[in-house]
Amino acid sequence: MNRHWVMAGWLALGLGTAQATEVEVAVVDSQGLPLADAVVMLSGQGLVPERKPASIDQQNRRFVPHVLAVATGTAVSFPNTDDIRHQVYSFSSPKRFELPLYHGLPSMPVVFDQPGVVVVGCNIHDWMVGYVYVTAAGRSAVTDRQGQARLEAPAGRYQLALWHPDLSDKQEVAQPTVEVAGTPVAVKLQLAVQPKPLPAEPASTAFEDAFHKAAHDEAHL
Amino acid sequence: MKLIYSFQTRIAGSLFLLMLVVIALVYLTVKAATEASAVRQSYDQLDTGARVFRQVLDERCRRLNDAVRVLAADFGFRDAVASGDVPTLRSVLANHGARVGAGDTYLLDMDGRLIASTVAAHREGEHLPTAVASDNDGSCVLAGTGLPQLRVTVPVRAPLPIAQVVMSFAMDQAMAQEFRSLINLDVVFLGKAALMASTLADEQGQQLVQALATSPQGDDIWQLPLGDRLYQVKRLTLGTVDGPVYVYLLRSLDVALAEFEPLLRQLALIAGGALLAALLGALWLARSLAQPLRQLSVMSWRIGQGDYGVKVEVQRRDEFGRLAQVLEGMRQGIAEREQRLNHNALHDALTGLPNRILAEERLRVFIATQPQLSLLYVGLDGFQAINESAGVAGGDRMLRMVAERAQVLLAGRGCVSRPVGDEFLVQVCRMGLEGAVWLAEQLRLSLAEPIEWDGQLFRLSCRIGVVEYPRHGDDPNLLIERARSAMLDAGQLPDRLRVYDEGRDAAQQRRLQLVHDLPLAGERGELMLVFQPKVALRGNGPPQAEVLLRWRHAELGMVSPGEFIPLAERSGSMAGLTRWVIQTAIRQLALWQTQGREVKVSLNVSAVDLADVRLPERVMGWLDDAGVSARQLTFEITESAIMADPEVAIALLTRLSILGIRLSVDDYGTGQASLAHLKRLPVDELKIDQSFVKELAPDNDDAVIVRSTIEMGHNLGLEVVAEGVEEAQALALLRSWGCDVIQGYYISRPVPAAEFEAWMERQSLPVLEALA
Numbered sequence: 001m002n003r004h005w006v007m008a009g010w011l012a013l014g015l016g017t018a019q020a021t022e023v024e025v026a027v028v029d030s031q032g033l034p035l036a037d038a039v040v041m042l043s044g045q046g047l048v049p050e051r052k053p054a055s056i057d058q059q060n061r062r063f064v065p066h067v068l069a070v071a072t073g074t075a076v077s078f079p080n081t082d083d084i085r086h087q088v089y090s091f092s093s094p095k096r097f098e099l100p101l102y103h104g105l106p107s108m109p110v111v112f113d114q115p116g117v118v119v120v121g122c123n124i125h126d127w128m129v130g131y132v133y134v135t136a137a138g139r140s141a142v143t144d145r146q147g148q149a150r151l152e153a154p155a156g157r158y159q160l161a162l163w164h165p166d167l168s169d170k171q172e173v174a175q176p177t178v179e180v181a182g183t184p185v186a187v188k189l190q191l192a193v194q195p196k197p198l199p200a201e202p203a204s205t206a207f208e209d210a211f212h213k214a215a216h217d218e219a220h221l
Numbered sequence: 222m223k224l225i226y227s228f229q230t231r232i233a234g235s236l237f238l239l240m241l242v243v244i245a246l247v248y249l250t251v252k253a254a255t256e257a258s259a260v261r262q263s264y265d266q267l268d269t270g271a272r273v274f275r276q277v278l279d280e281r282c283r284r285l286n287d288a289v290r291v292l293a294a295d296f297g298f299r300d301a302v303a304s305g306d307v308p309t310l311r312s313v314l315a316n317h318g319a320r321v322g323a324g325d326t327y328l329l330d331m332d333g334r335l336i337a338s339t340v341a342a343h344r345e346g347e348h349l350p351t352a353v354a355s356d357n358d359g360s361c362v363l364a365g366t367g368l369p370q371l372r373v374t375v376p377v378r379a380p381l382p383i384a385q386v387v388m389s390f391a392m393d394q395a396m397a398q399e400f401r402s403l404i405n406l407d408v409v410f411l412g413k414a415a416l417m418a419s420t421l422a423d424e425q426g427q428q429l430v431q432a433l434a435t436s437p438q439g440d441d442i443w444q445l446p447l448g449d450r451l452y453q454v455k456r457l458t459l460g461t462v463d464g465p466v467y468v469y470l471l472r473s474l475d476v477a478l479a480e481f482e483p484l485l486r487q488l489a490l491i492a493g494g495a496l497l498a499a500l501l502g503a504l505w506l507a508r509s510l511a512q513p514l515r516q517l518s519v520m521s522w523r524i525g526q527g528d529y530g531v532k533v534e535v536q537r538r539d540e541f542g543r544l545a546q547v548l549e550g551m552r553q554g555i556a557e558r559e560q561r562l563n564h565n566a567l568h569d570a571l572t573g574l575p576n577r578i579l580a581e582e583r584l585r586v587f588i589a590t591q592p593q594l595s596l597l598y599v600g601l602d603g604f605q606a607i608n609e610s611a612g613v614a615g616g617d618r619m620l621r622m623v624a625e626r627a628q629v630l631l632a633g634r635g636c637v638s639r640p641v642g643d644e645f646l647v648q649v650c651r652m653g654l655e656g657a658v659w660l661a662e663q664l665r666l667s668l669a670e671p672i673e674w675d676g677q678l679f680r681l682s683c684r685i686g687v688v689e690y691p692r693h694g695d696d697p698n699l700l701i702e703r704a705r706s707a708m709l710d711a712g713q714l715p716d717r718l719r720v721y722d723e724g725r726d727a728a729q730q731r732r733l734q735l736v737h738d739l740p741l742a743g744e745r746g747e748l749m750l751v752f753q754p755k756v757a758l759r760g761n762g763p764p765q766a767e768v769l770l771r772w773r774h775a776e777l778g779m780v781s782p783g784e785f786i787p788l789a790e791r792s793g794s795m796a797g798l799t800r801w802v803i804q805t806a807i808r809q810l811a812l813w814q815t816q817g818r819e820v821k822v823s824l825n826v827s828a829v830d831l832a833d834v835r836l837p838e839r840v841m842g843w844l845d846d847a848g849v850s851a852r853q854l855t856f857e858i859t860e861s862a863i864m865a866d867p868e869v870a871i872a873l874l875t876r877l878s879i880l881g882i883r884l885s886v887d888d889y890g891t892g893q894a895s896l897a898h899l900k901r902l903p904v905d906e907l908k909i910d911q912s913f914v915k916e917l918a919p920d921n922d923d924a925v926i927v928r929s930t931i932e933m934g935h936n937l938g939l940e941v942v943a944e945g946v947e948e949a950q951a952l953a954l955l956r957s958w959g960c961d962v963i964q965g966y967y968i969s970r971p972v973p974a975a976e977f978e979a980w981m982e983r984q985s986l987p988v989l990e991a992l993a
Contacts, residue, residue, distance in 0.1 A: 089296075091303030091379040121380025123296050129380045 020152040022184040027147045027162060030192045034147025037067040037164065038191060039133045039140060041172065042151050044158035047138020053109070055079055056120065056130050058086050061201055063120060063130030067165060069140040070112055076132060077109035078120075087123040094118050094134055117163075117170055127199040131165050135172075155181045164193045229511030233503040240499035244492045251488055255481040260453070263477040267442060267455040270404040270470050274457065277403055282361035282371060285390060288321040289375040293386050302328065302336075302377050302384050307345060310337035314386075323388035324370070328377075330384050349387075364464035368392055368412040392466075394418045407452075407471035421471065424448060429469065450475045513541035517548060524548075529556035569639045571617055572624035577701070580638035580646050584697035587650055588690060594635075595657035597647040598686040598704035599627075599664065600712075604643035607679060615674045619681060626667045630660075644708070646701065654689045654720055661685040661718050684711040688721045731777065735785055736792045738774065743801045747773050750805055751971035752822070754980055755942065755964045758956050764981045767857070767944075767964060768806045768824040769971045770798065786827075795829040804843055806854075809974055811847035818981065823855035823885060828862035831870045837877050851881035857908060859887045867898055878903035885942065890926060900937070906961075907934040911945020914965070917954055928958045935959065 023042065029035040049071030057064045058080045070076060078088045080103055089098040094116030099106050101124075112118060112134040120130040133140070138158075141149040160175035167173070175189055292298060301313045310328055314337060318326035327338040327349065335347045343349070363372045371390040376382035390396075392410040400408045401420040409419040409429060419426040425447040432445055442455045451474045460466035513535045520533045533552055535545035567579035575583065587594050601607075601623065608616040620643070627637045627647060635649030649660065665685065671678045686707025694700050703721045706729065711719035742748050752766035772780045789795040806822055813820050830836060844851055856877060863870045863886075874884055885906040886899070890913055909930055913923045927943065934941040943955050946965030955963055969980055 091299065091383070096303075119379065119381050121378070126294065126378055126380055 020154060021180045021182055023151045023153055023158075023178060023180060024184060024186045025141075025143070025149045025151065025160070026186070026188045027143050027149070028188070028190050029195055030190070031194070032190065034143070034145070035164065035191055035193065035195060036143050036145050036147060037065075037131075037195070038143045038147070038149075038193075039067060039069040039135070039163040039172070040143060040149040040151065040189075041069070041135055041137035041161040041163070042139040042153055042158045042178070043137040043161065044153075044156055044177075046156060047153060047158065049073075049136065049138055051075075053077070055109075056132070058082055058088070058122070058128070061086075061122075061125050061128060062198075063128055065130075065142065066198065067131045067133060067142050069133045069135060069142050071140070072115050072134055072136050073111065073113050074134070075109040075111045077105065079105045086125065086128070088120060089123055090118050090120045090132075092116065092118040095132070098123075117165075125201075127201050129199055133163055135163075137161065153180050160187065160189065162189060162191050164191055164195070166193050166196050167191075168193075227511065228514060229507040232507035232510060233500070236503035236506065237496075237500050240496060240503070244496055244499075248488060248492045252485055255484060256478060259477040259481055260474065263453050263472045263474055264442060266477075267406065267453055267470055267472055270406040270472070271455055271457055273404045274400060274406075274408075274468070274470060277400065278362070278371075278459070282373070285321065285323075285361065285371060285373045285388070286375065289323075289373045289386060289388050292317045292321060293375045293377045299377055299379050303379050305336075307337050311339065315339050318388055321388065322390065323373075324391050325387075325389045327387040328384055329387060331376075331382055333385075336384060362392070362459040362466050363389075364413065364460050364466050365389070365391075366413065367416045368418055369410055369460065369466040392418060394420075404470070407473075409469040409471065411467045411469065422448070425450075429454075429471075444474065447471075513537060513545070517541070517545060520545075520548060520552075524552050524555065527559075529553075529559070572621055572639055574624050574645075575636065575638040577638070577640035577646075580636075580640060580648070581697045581701065583636060583638075584648060584700065587648060588695055588697060591650045591690075593653060594648060594650045594690050595652040595654065595660075596688045596690070596700055596704040597649070597657060597661050597664065598688075598701070598708040599623075599645040599647065599668075600684045600686075600705075600708045601643040601645075601668075602682045602684065602712075602717075607681075611674050611677065611679065615679075618674055619672060619679065622672050623668060623681065626670070627664060630664055630667050640701070640705075644705070646704070654687060654692070657687045657689065658718065658720070661687060665717075682717070684708050684717045684719075686711055686719055686721060693721050732788060734777070735774070735780060736788050736794075739772075739785060739789055739792065740794045740797055742772055742774070743797070745775065747775060748798075748801060748805075749773065749973065750802065750809065751973055752977040753964055753971035754969045754977065754984075755823075755962050756968050757962050759959070759961055763819045763821055764984060765821045765823070765962065766977060767971075768802065768822045770802055771971075790827060790829060793829075795827050796833060799826060799830045800839070803840060807843050807847045807849050810849045810853055813978075814849060816978075818978075819853065820981070821853050821855065823857050823883075825887065826856045826858050826862070828859075828865040828870075831858065831862055831873050832866065834869075834873065836873065837880055840877070840882070841880055852883070855883040855885050855905070857885045857887035860889065860891065863898065863902070871898070871901060875903050878905075890930065904939060906940035906942055908942040908944060909960075911965070914943045914945040914951055914955075915947060917948075917951040919950075919954060924954065927955070927960075931955075931958045931960050 025040045027035045027038045027040065051071050051074050053076075054068055054070050054074055055077040056068050058078065059082065061082060061084070068076065078099060080086050085101040085103050087099065087101045090096060094114040095110065095112045095118045097110050099110070112132055115134045115136050118132040118134060120132060122128040139151045139153055141151050143149045156179075158178050158180060160178050161172045162175055163172040173191060175187075178185055178187055295317070298313055298317060301309050304310075314326040314328055318324075318339060325338070325340050327340070327343070328336040329349060330336055333348055335343050335345055335349055337345065361371045361373055363370050369392045371392065372387065373389075374385050374387045377384040377386055392412075397408045397410060397418045397420050400406075407420045409417055409421060409426065411417050411430070411433070417426060417430065419429075421429065428447045429445070432447075442453060445452050445454050452471045453474055455470045457468040457470065458465050459468060516535055517533070520531065523531060524533075529552055533545050533549040535541050537545070567576055567582075568574065569576050584594075584596075601619075604616065604619075607619055611619070620639070623645060624637060624639065627645060631637060631647065631649065635647055635652075638646045638648075640646050647660075647664070649657065652660070665683060668681045668683055671680050673679075686704045686709070688694070688700050688704040688707060690700060693703055707719045707721040710722075711717050749771050751769050751771050753769060755765035755767060757765065770782055770786075772782075772785055774780050786795075786798075789798050802824055806824055810820060810822065840854075841851070844854070856874075858870070858874070863874075878884055883905040884903060885908050886902070886904050887908050888910040889907045890910045907930065909927055913927050913930075917923050917927060931941045940961040941959075942962040942964065943951075943960050944964040946952055946955065946963045946967045948967060951965075952963060952967060972980065
């Protein structure tokens with residue numbers, strides 16, 4: 001739902017600039033299946049990155065979205081909509097940060113001022129992994145479940161690039177250039193990657209169940 | 222009886238041995254079972270220990286893993302790792318390794334290159350193989366350069382894995398001790414270069430290493446002596462295929478066996494107790510069986526020895542009791558029968574009086590206890606005749622009467638016994654000869670009282686011999702014999718009572734010797750014939766003589782015919798004597814015949830000879846052999862000899878007469894020869910007994926008898942011979958009465974053959990003429 005909302009925002013933004021043309025990119029993996037969570041980037045002359053505020057929510061002890069692509073210098077907030085606290089951190093060199101245990105919206109968003117992959121984790125939930133892909137490319141988007149991503153760009157010739165967390169060398173992969181000339185362009189790309197399932201939350205132990213129940217009962221008293 | 226052969230010993234021994242075998246078997250079985258059980262238990266314990274060991278090891282690996290994982294998840298640690306600052310990282314590794322007690326600790330990147338380590342030997346960037354133990358048993362055991370290690374490799378996440386932490390834990394002595402306390406087995410970790418961690422004593426550990434080096438074991442479990450103990454060893458293989466790690470679990474069998482020792486000791490105690498109880502029980506049982514047997518055997522022995530006085534008694538209700546009852550019945554029966562037998566053996570069945578044996582026995586007792594006693598030996602007269610006229614029953618009645626009267630007469634002063642047949646013995650204590658003689662007279666009077674039997678009256682007469690102790694001897698047998706001997710002699714005495722005379726014995730001895738020597742006398746040349754000449758008063762015939770036998774005994778000298786002839790008749794040697802006399806006489810006649818003399822001889826033939834039916838043929842044979850005429854022989858037979866068995870005698874004499882032998886009736890006038898018999902006899906002459914002739918006087922009784930006998934003989938056609946002529950007067954009278962032949966001392970005494978020849982020479986001279 002949020003994603004739709006965000007995409008609606010982008011559409012409104014594109015519509016704001018008169019010459020903006022839609023580029024629709026469909027990404028498949030090495031098997032030819034639609035590849036989700038792939039970062040699609042367009043770069044070229046005249047494309048200035050747009051710093052739009054972004055956020056990665058923590059819902060049901062998962063980072064949502066799993067992969068977030070932002071322009072360099074974007075401030076990303078990490079709201080916590082779970083009923084438990086999280087301690088969000090990253091030791092990735094583009095951005096090391098730590099948000100001590102919190103609930104709700106932390107006071108300050110994190111500004112990602114260096115391009116690169118920032119792996120985000122939660123110190124108390126080891127399986128929670130999220131990626132913030134900080135890029136200097138003018139446009140960037142993340143494929144949905146259908147492997148589709150939509151970008152808008154003025155007419156021109158642009159370099160396409162792809163990145164995916166399950167790439168073995170973690171480096172973005174350059175793609176063929178694309179000509180944007182007034183009409184919507186649809187590009188189909190294949191990335192040599194085999195997506196891995198998201199790390200699963202360990203099954204709660206009997207002890208944890210008992211603990212949660214006790215905590216729940218206490219809350220309702 | 223030897224104890225070892227006794228019934229008691231055998232029963233007790235058998236039971237005891239049986240129990241011994243049973244108990245020994247039980248003991249050995251239990252011992253073998255416990256030992257097998259100990260080994261099996263030990264085996265099981267090793268097995269269980271091995272399982273526990275693996276579980277504990279896995280658990281430990283998991284714990285270490287968890288511990289290291291927790292450590293790797295530590296935010297500060299991850300922060301440090303993420304920082305990439307090597308000195309910081311090294312100190313962090315050292316610090317956090319120490320927290321979980323790890324030894325060597327490394328930090329590798331995801332490609333296995335060393336980032337940092339606590340081991341100085343390694344350089345950063347060096348590629349270390351992240352050898353991971355096989356996953357199947359969860360074990361994290363790895364062979365190290367020395368002792369084997371537990372190695373844990375954990376990724377460091379941020380949140381993606383950015384590095385690996387490797388921590389190792391030495392499997393050292395402490396760990397071995399820890400395991401030992403858990404599984405109660407000795408634990409040995411064997412590393413490279415004979416390095417080992419062991420809970421064994423050093424020496425035993427070395428021995429184990431040597432044993433493993435010399436003989437690698439294929440088996441899972443085996444036994445191995447270490448030091449002075451026997452161990453069961455189990456080998457566990459851990460680690461990787463390339464680098465196996467061996468762990469040995471050991472259990473001392475001695476200790477396992479020692480656990481059973483109290484049990485075995487108890488069992489031995491129980492077995493010993495049971496054995497003792499069995500021995501006592503067996504002894505008791507054997508004793509309770511053997512004792513009545515012994516008792517019965519003693520009693521049986523006493524019965525066997527003739528002691529019937531003790532009652533056989535065994536107070537039991539079992540077979541022994543029954544046996545005792547049977548034995549008791551037997552004892553009573555035997556005692557009763559023996560008493561009866563004894564009585565019968567010692568008493569006379571007819572009169573109930575003691576027999577000779579008992580009489581002797583009593584006499585022996587009297588001799589031993591009394592200073593003086595007398596014996597009266599009583600022999601009934603003519604008892605054979607009484608038996609014949611009164612019958613056997615009558616005879617028995619007489620004998621009973623005698624016993625009764627004798628006992629009445631004695632009135633308890635002595636005892637009466639019946640040694641044999643019609644003889645009785647009376648013993649009276651403290652009585653001398655005078656008393657005994659008086660008593661004998663009383664006894665005779667008492668017995669003489671008439672006894673009526675079957676309508677007849679019988680008067681018993683008896684002969685009594687008397688002896689006195691100690692005068693006539695002190696031996697019971699001798700005394701009785703002497704009393705009997707005196708009784709026998711008494712028959713010839715008028716009062717038929719005789720006190721024993723010492724001389725009697727010598728005469729008896731002489732008789733015995735004569736009887737013995739008589740059959741041998743002929744061979745010894747002790748016999749000889751003498752001839753007493755006869756003279757014919759009428760007519761002139763050949764010379765005549767009566768042949769008489771003389772015995773010159775080598776020791777006793779001359780023995781008179783009056784002594785030995787009756788002995789010969791009684792002892793059965795008469796026939797032999799007669800034969801010798803006849804043969805010798807015939808030889809003498811033959812001798813004289815060669816000298817030109819014809820002599821007629823007469824010789825005596827006894828009653829015994831008359832029973833010999835072959836006598837005539839034998840005499841004929843001898844006569845023929847010698848060439849002597851039968852007419853030269855005259856056989857003189859006494860009246861009594863003929864009367865013994867007249868029919869046989871007459872038949873024999875008839876045959877002799879037919880042969881031509883003259884027959885003469887000897888001792889005529891003394892016997893009971895009936896004239897009827899005399900008439901039937903084929904005799905040729907009568908020989909008047911010398912008792913009538915010796916004192917012949919013209920007008921005495923003898924003269925009448927002799928004269929009438931001569932006349933009667935002549936009337937019967939017989940020659941009459943008179944013997945015992947000693948005086949001229951007798952000769953004159955006989956001649957005047959017509960006696961045919963005379964014989965006697967007046968003419969000549971009996972003389973040997975040579976003298977008789979001389980007499981015959983003289984006879985040819987006319988001497989007789991002078992006599993006549």
